[in-house]
Amino acid sequence: MTAWSSGPFRRRALLLVAAAALVLGMSVLDGCAKDSRPDDASGPGGDRRTTITIGTFGVFGYKQAGLYEEYERLHPGITIKESVIERNDAYYPQLLTHLAAGSGLADIQAMEVGNVHELATARADLFEDLSRAKGVHRGDWLAWKWAQATTRDGRTIGLGTDIGPIAVCYRKDLFRRAGLPADREAVGRLWAGDWQRYIDTGKAYKRRAPAGTVFTDSAAGIYNASVHGYAERYYDRAGRPVHATSPAVRASWDLAMQAVRAGLTARLKQFEKPWDQAYANGRFATVACPPWMLGYIKEKAGPAGRDKWDVAAAPRPANWGGSFIGVPRAARHRAAAVELAVWLTAPAQQARLFERQASIPSTPAAYALPQVRDARNPYFGSAPTGAIFTAATRGIPTLVFGPREQQIGLAFTDVGIPQVEQQGKSPRAGWRAAQKEIENAVDE
Amino acid sequence: MTAATTTAVEGTPAAPGDRRRDRDRPDRWRSRLHRWDLRYSPYAFVAPFFLFFAAFGLFPLLYTGWASLHRVELTSPDRMEWAGLHNYVRLLDNDFFWNALRNTATIGVLSTVPQLLMALGLAHLLHYRLRAATFWRVALLTPYATSVAAATLVFVLLYGRDYGMVNWALDAAGIGPVDWQNGTWSSRLAVSSIVIWRWTGYNALIYLAAMQAVPDELYESAALDGASRARQFVHITVPALRPTILFTVVVSTIGATQLFGEPLLFGGAGGQKGGASHQFQTLGLYLYEQGWFNYHLGRASAVAWAMFLLLLLIAAVNLLVVRRLGKDR
Numbered sequence: 001m002t003a004w005s006s007g008p009f010r011r012r013a014l015l016l017v018a019a020a021a022l023v024l025g026m027s028v029l030d031g032c033a034k035d036s037r038p039d040d041a042s043g044p045g046g047d048r049r050t051t052i053t054i055g056t057f058g059v060f061g062y063k064q065a066g067l068y069e070e071y072e073r074l075h076p077g078i079t080i081k082e083s084v085i086e087r088n089d090a091y092y093p094q095l096l097t098h099l100a101a102g103s104g105l106a107d108i109q110a111m112e113v114g115n116v117h118e119l120a121t122a123r124a125d126l127f128e129d130l131s132r133a134k135g136v137h138r139g140d141w142l143a144w145k146w147a148q149a150t151t152r153d154g155r156t157i158g159l160g161t162d163i164g165p166i167a168v169c170y171r172k173d174l175f176r177r178a179g180l181p182a183d184r185e186a187v188g189r190l191w192a193g194d195w196q197r198y199i200d201t202g203k204a205y206k207r208r209a210p211a212g213t214v215f216t217d218s219a220a221g222i223y224n225a226s227v228h229g230y231a232e233r234y235y236d237r238a239g240r241p242v243h244a245t246s247p248a249v250r251a252s253w254d255l256a257m258q259a260v261r262a263g264l265t266a267r268l269k270q271f272e273k274p275w276d277q278a279y280a281n282g283r284f285a286t287v288a289c290p291p292w293m294l295g296y297i298k299e300k301a302g303p304a305g306r307d308k309w310d311v312a313a314a315p316r317p318a319n320w321g322g323s324f325i326g327v328p329r330a331a332r333h334r335a336a337a338v339e340l341a342v343w344l345t346a347p348a349q350q351a352r353l354f355e356r357q358a359s360i361p362s363t364p365a366a367y368a369l370p371q372v373r374d375a376r377n378p379y380f381g382s383a384p385t386g387a388i389f390t391a392a393t394r395g396i397p398t399l400v401f402g403p404r405e406q407q408i409g410l411a412f413t414d415v416g417i418p419q420v421e422q423q424g425k426s427p428r429a430g431w432r433a434a435q436k437e438i439e440n441a442v443d444e
Numbered sequence: 445m446t447a448a449t450t451t452a453v454e455g456t457p458a459a460p461g462d463r464r465r466d467r468d469r470p471d472r473w474r475s476r477l478h479r480w481d482l483r484y485s486p487y488a489f490v491a492p493f494f495l496f497f498a499a500f501g502l503f504p505l506l507y508t509g510w511a512s513l514h515r516v517e518l519t520s521p522d523r524m525e526w527a528g529l530h531n532y533v534r535l536l537d538n539d540f541f542w543n544a545l546r547n548t549a550t551i552g553v554l555s556t557v558p559q560l561l562m563a564l565g566l567a568h569l570l571h572y573r574l575r576a577a578t579f580w581r582v583a584l585l586t587p588y589a590t591s592v593a594a595a596t597l598v599f600v601l602l603y604g605r606d607y608g609m610v611n612w613a614l615d616a617a618g619i620g621p622v623d624w625q626n627g628t629w630s631s632r633l634a635v636s637s638i639v640i641w642r643w644t645g646y647n648a649l650i651y652l653a654a655m656q657a658v659p660d661e662l663y664e665s666a667a668l669d670g671a672s673r674a675r676q677f678v679h680i681t682v683p684a685l686r687p688t689i690l691f692t693v694v695v696s697t698i699g700a701t702q703l704f705g706e707p708l709l710f711g712g713a714g715g716q717k718g719g720a721s722h723q724f725q726t727l728g729l730y731l732y733e734q735g736w737f738n739y740h741l742g743r744a745s746a747v748a749w750a751m752f753l754l755l756l757l758i759a760a761v762n763l764l765v766v767r768r769l770g771k772d773r
Contacts, residue, residue: 093518093736100522122519266606272712273600277607403519407738410714418720422626425721433721440540441738444515 050336051079055106057091058084060161060323061357067349071340078336088112099126102330107337111158111324114409116149117401119326120157127157128327128338135342144398145362149324158324159345162359164290165392166225166318168198169297172310172381174285177210184383188313195226195255195315198286202264205285215264217275217284219256219421220413222265225288226252227409228399229318234409235402243408243438253412253431260421267422269414276300282308290320291360291389298379311383317395322362360389367393404442411437505752512745519739531746541747543722544730551632551707551726552700555639560692563644564685567651568677581652584645592642596709599638603710625710631724638706643699647692654688655681686769694762701755704728727751 054062060082062068068080083106085091092115098104111119119127130136131154138146141160149158168191172182180201181187191198199222202215209215216222227233230248235241243249259265266284268275278284279300289297289311297309325345327337343349350361351369358377366372367390375386402408416434419425425433512531514524535541570580587595602609603624611621624634658681666676682689703726708715710724716733718725725733727747735744 089737093739096518096739097521100520118519269713273597274604274606277604281607283606404738410717410737414714414717415720418626422623423720436539440538444517444740 049077049079050333051081052108052333052337052340053106054080054082054108054110054325054340055091055095056082056084056110056325057088057112058086059357060084060110061353061359062344065353065356067344067352071343078340080340088115096123099123099328099330102126105328105330107331107333108325108327108341110161111149111326113148113164113319113322113324114406116158116324117405118403120149120151120155121403124151124155124157126329127155128329128331128334129155129157130159130326130338130341131156133338133342135339135346140347140363140365142362142364142393142396144319144396145322147398148401149326158326159341160362161323161325161345161350162292162321162353162357163362163393163396164292164319164321165360165389165396166228166288166290166314166320167311167388167392168286168314169289169294169309169311169380170286171282171284171305171308173308174210174213174282175205178205178208178285180205182310184310184312184381184388187310191315192313193315195222195252198222198315199255199258199262199264202259202286203262206262206264209285213282214266214284216259216286216288217266217278218268218270218417219259219265220417221270221288222259223252223256223412223417224320224409225314225318226255226316227318227412228320229316229397230399231397232400234405235400237400239402241402241408241442243411244435249412253416256417257420257427260417260427265421269418269422279305288314288320291358291385292321294358294377294380294385306379307381309379310381311377311385311388313388313392317392317397319393319396319399354386358385360393364390364393407441408438411435411441508745508748511742512749514742516741516745517739518735518741521741524742527742531743532750534743535746535750540722540725540730541750544718544725544727547632547718547722547724548701548703548726548728551636551639551703551724552697554632555636555643555703556693556696556700558636559640559644560647560689560696562640563647563692564651564682564689566644566648567655568681570648570652571655581649584648586645587642588646590642592705593709595642596638596706599634599641600710600712603634625712625719626723628721628723631710631719635703635707635710635724638710639700639703642706643696647696650692651685651688654685658684690762690766690769694759697758697762698755701751701758702728704732708732727754 056062063082068082072078072080085094091110092112095105095109095111131138131150136159138156142163145160145163146156149160150156168187170187172184172187175187176182181190190201205215227248230246230252232242232246233248234243234246236246266278268278268284279297280302282301282305287293287297294311297305301309325341327334327341331337345363347361347363347366347369350363351366351371353359354361354366354375355371358375361367361372367386372386372390375384376382377385411434415437416430419433420427420430511524513526513528515527515530516524566584570577570584574580603611605611605621605623605625608624610624615621622630624630662680662684663676666680671679707718707724707726707729711718711729716725716729716737718729727750731744731747731751734740734747
């Protein structure tokens with residue numbers, strides 16, 4: 001290696017490289033420095049502006065519904081900045097590390113329903129107690145929604161945004177061709193009260209199924225829809241794990257296995273490409289759908305599915321999904337952030353979000369507002385989605401949550417059930433695999 | 445930083461003030477400076493890399509090792525509880541870990557061997573006088589320049605069970621459709637094929653460069669002796685390429701041990717599990733699942749260190765092989 005001493009030209013070039021590396025290094029440090037400077041810099045005119053940051057995953061729709069704009073108008077001097085990470089499985093680990101480090105946090109952080117219990121158990125001390133915030137009336141929220149983000153000693157770390165009451169989306173054209181009723185009231189009556197009747201309807205569908213179609217997308221979808229209707233699923237009220245014995249898991253697993261055995265499913269995995277393609281190709285006739293799935297179906301099934309899809313009531317009330325927003329203690333503008341969080345989750349704003357985003361409010365007061373009460377979805381045959389989904393919220397139990405909800409759920413939906421449904425293993429082998437998966441996942 | 449000081453020092457000998465004060469010293473000063481320049485500047489030039497390496501390579505490595513000796517959960521990474529070798533011990537009787545290790549080895553062999561063989565063949569072909577040689581060479585490198593995510597997503601579509609093009613072709617050929625993702629071997633083959641597609645051209649170009657360094661006289665005299673092209677390849681090209689082949693084997697082995705992006709994206713939603721039966725879960729995916737989905741950072745760190753030790757082992761074996769080859773020669 002003599003290149004560096006072989007003449008002034010070479011040396012200058014190398015020096016340039018070294019200098020470039022230095023500049024790069026310094027700009028990285030500079031970037032860090034900027035990050036830690038407070039946001040509210042006094043402008044040239046001396047007016048102080050407060051920038052409230054919000055960290056979310058997926059599409060919350062606040063910006064799209066114009067809520068930030070309106071809040072900024074109502075509160076001169078406040079600017080709202082949203083940063084979005086598309087998937088919660090990337091968002092949540094980052095939130096956890098930021099919480100532990102006490103830096104890098106937004107003033108308001110979103111939390112998914114599967115994580116909020118864990119945060120309320122392990123990290124409640126790092127969040128503001130919103131139950132005492134000005135303008136918060138716990139009675140505004142559904143009791144079970146409020147409970148999910150509340151610690152044992154009554155501190156509430158997040159205010160509920162939307163919820164996910166389950167209905168069943170179905171293809172009325174396929175139902176008609178299979179000799180089943182196509183009217184949404186009549187379809188709801190086919191299986192009212194019991195998911196077992198949904199399976200029986202599937203068997204009836206299969207007898208006269210239009211060529212190339214099956215009754216539903218996946219066994220895991222049925223499992224989810226059923227299991228989320230029980231109060232105790234993976235943990236009992238004392239906090240003990242009951243994933244091997246709870247009636248909720250047993251019954252839901254059994255339904256999924258029945259669907260596999262009878263060949264009612266398209267053997268798909270939800271939220272994967274083939275699932276999307278199956279929508280476009282009209283491969284299955286029903287899918288258990290929370291309100292947030294309607295937009296997804298519309299997008300994937302496209303114009304060809306217009307007026308073919310409809311929405312009927314689910315056999316039993318259940319909740320699947322939904323979120324919260326909270327304010328970390330380490331937030332830069334705590335007071336302003338709390339005020340904004342309270343405003344964003346108030347019934348009037350939740351109703352506006354429903355209009356834009358079809359996400360069902362977690363505050364029943366919003367159900368009576370015309371935006372929700374009279375809402376119809378033109379893509380789904382003008383189904384009265386507002387009325388259907390708000391009716392579906394009635395009777396949703398207060399779910400008992402434990403620390404490793406998500407991991408346990410995945411062991412059933414991503415391991416146990418697909419092993420039987422897609423890999424042809426016996427239900428007994430699938431069950432054992434799921435239990436083994438859970439042991440490995442929860443063991444610290 | 446150090447680089448900047450050297451430039452400053454380099455500028456000083458020209459300063460006329462010193463020269464007037466003492467007639468002897470400037471020369472000595474100059475020569476000393478020159479010596480220092482020769483001796484220390486190289487370190488200054490390589491320093492930025494090592495500084496960055498220390499911050500983003502060495503420190504995380506050591507910290508991971510430290511974390512692997514603790515019970516740490518992602519839910520509260522600031523609370524670490526000493527666990528000694530617990531994390532390592534439980535890896536030893538963990539079926540999921542051994543499954544991941546086996547898969548990594550299997551997919552590694554399935555992807556590396558055909559990849560390097562094909563690369564060698566392609567390099568041999570490109571070594572001929574060809575029309576539009578540059579075009580072929582650039583074309584070979586395009587898969588390497590494609591992002592893993594983009595490439596894998598396309599492969600996922602190709603390998604789709606219901607609407608994939610591969611199954612459509614198989615069907616047209618009269619062979620039944622294959623459930624690529626759910627089959628044990630079919631999924632491993634599919635993942636391997638993505639790796640092969642991405643890296644064959646890269647290795648081919650490395651071989652080609654090495655081939656061009658082989659003196660033409662060897663081929664000419666071999667041709668005079670009546671050796672066919674194939675014999676020339678076996679008896680001249682391959683032996684001459686031995687060090688290069690070894691290099692690519694080492695690099696590909698390291699890459700195979702760390703295989704992550706391809707199986708993750710091939711798995712779709714919940715790809716960290718590597719299929720419903722973990723049939724294509726590699727060590728990298730298992731680490732990711734343990735740390736970022738099950739939140740066991742301590743155990744994930746232990747997996748990371750196990751991978752690191754595995755690589756050291758491979759490096760040692762490689763060293764032995766090189767020594768052996770050296771003796772043969």
